[in-house]
Amino acid sequence: MAPETNTPNMPLFRRELWQWLFSSVLAKSLLHPYRSDASVYDVVRQYYRNRPLLTVEEKKPLIRITSRPLNLETPLHHLTQPITSNDTFFVRSRLAIMPTDDAESYRLNIQGTVERPLELTLNDLKTQFEPVSVTAVAQCAGNSMAFFNPPVIPGWNLTHGFMGCATWTGVRVRDILAKAGVKAYARDVVFTGADRPIIDKTPLVEKSFRLAVDQTLDEDLLVAYAMNGQPLPSWNGYPVRLAAPGWYGTYWVKWLESITLIPKEFDGFWMSQAYRVPTHPVEPYQRLRETIPVTRYNVKSVITSPRDNDRVKPMQTINITGVAFDAGNGIRSVDVSIDGGKSWQKARLRPADGHYAWNLWSITITPKTRGKLTIMSQATSITGEIQPEQAIWNPGGYKYNATDSIDLLVSQS
Incomplete structure (x- = not known):
């Protein structure tokens, strides 16, 4: 990546030129999918859902x-x-x-x-x-x-x-x-x-x-x-x-x-x-x-299953699973919401295979009515570090650890 300077009065690097360009009013209008009233997850679904797969030696696609x-x-x-x-x-x-x-x-x-x-x-x-x-x-x-x-x-x-x-x-x-x-x-x-x-x-x-x-x-x-x-x-x-x-x-x-x-x-x-x-x-x-x-990991949980935007049926039993980890202190709990953050419940934690390994977590739900369910996960470490609602923005895109979120569409079809 292009360097980021911490010395005043240095010439602008390429990354900084991009940052200047996209701070303009024109750029903000061009980036309308990320406007404040749009979910960043909706944007990721739209642009990144069908990325190409590649198979190389020693690897699956x-x-x-x-x-x-x-x-x-x-x-x-x-x-x-x-x-x-x-x-x-x-x-x-x-x-x-x-x-x-x-x-x-x-x-x-x-x-x-x-x-x-x-x-x-x-x-x-x-x-x-x-x-x-x-x-x-x-x-x-x-x-x-x-x-x-x-x-x-x-x-x-x-x-x-x-x-x-x-x-x-x-x-x-x-x-x-x-x-x-x-x-x-x-x-x-x-x-x-x-x-x-x-x-x-x-x-x-x-x-x-x-x-x-x-x-x-x-x-x-x-x-x-x-x-x-x-x-x-x-x-x-x-x-x-x-x-x-x-x-x-x-x-x-x-x-x-x-x-x-x-x-x-x-x-x-x-x-x-x-x-x-x-x-x-x-x-x-x-x-x-x-x-x-950048140094050590912050606390983080990710929802690994089901897939974002999956369709499920009313009264169908759904197993929500994910992983959680930090820099080695260990995970105390993972809280899960199925109503977009209005209420939370504790997930089941599988013991990690060591201080630096991740915990698998899971929770079972049975949606009763049709509509959209927003599933969220938030991890807390043994030291009390809580996964934040929003990650701290930085121009390199490093250390993202905001509360994770997916949508499930509950319908008869």
Whole structure:
């Protein structure tokens, strides 16, 4: 994505030009489907309901977002189980050229401010360190961005399927760093992916964690080589990727080729300019001044079944299901409304398969009269964080977590 600046008096980037354009009176009239008296869900139904499917190697048909680089969204009917299968897991790519998948030639370099630089093979990772498994949700920071109102311009037509829950197996980052020996003055740890851009000057995919304040030494941050008991699919980072439970997908670096410790704050593009949100709420399409990086998940629930706008019959028993998760504190409850938010009742929660996994939830209803039912879900975490009625608007379309909603049409036909 184009960078967002937090420095005054800088030239406008392309994204900011779009934001300026769509803040005009003309743009507001052009975007009439998102007017205040229209439901954003109606707009999403109209424009995104029949998106094309694409089948690629190792994957079932998924919703095509872009072809180069490849980005595929998972249809909601694949997200109704505790674990998302490898062949239905979403694909998020930032750069167009994938690395080769030759496991024999793979090397992971540990370098920078360390006592003993390392060059580890895939076999080294599997045999020289304790294997660890963590079940966790992976979610793109832009998941659900299509539901922002007013819309993110320019933005992708992502609904709720840029997420999945899998069991990740690999090596603790802290164990690798212990073997390399971290020097006392090391400050940041930078993870670099092996995918490459078509244009040379495009920044490589690099993300960083602060040794002192972030999760680098946390026991759950993994260099992962397996997913649901199988080698990683090529599109999901084979042979090795970073798995950062509780953190947005921008930190889950695929095709990991190096871990570099540096004695200063990392200021690479993907940390200092991209994947940032305003420090304070802003009016839509206004130029940003101060931003901070996207970091950990907020609390979220999504309705996975039935499908939005499905038709049901009076007195038919309907099972409403969904998922709920947060950054790892756990979900206390999910409240469901079948009358557009006028009244709420508790859903049944299935215990999650770990702190970072999602809870499945369900509730059974029997509509008695014909008409439209608006079903809504709202999650509350163990720490008391409540899924808001509206998400905090930001120009990147990140961290959307508003109360979810679908309509059911009750009729005899």
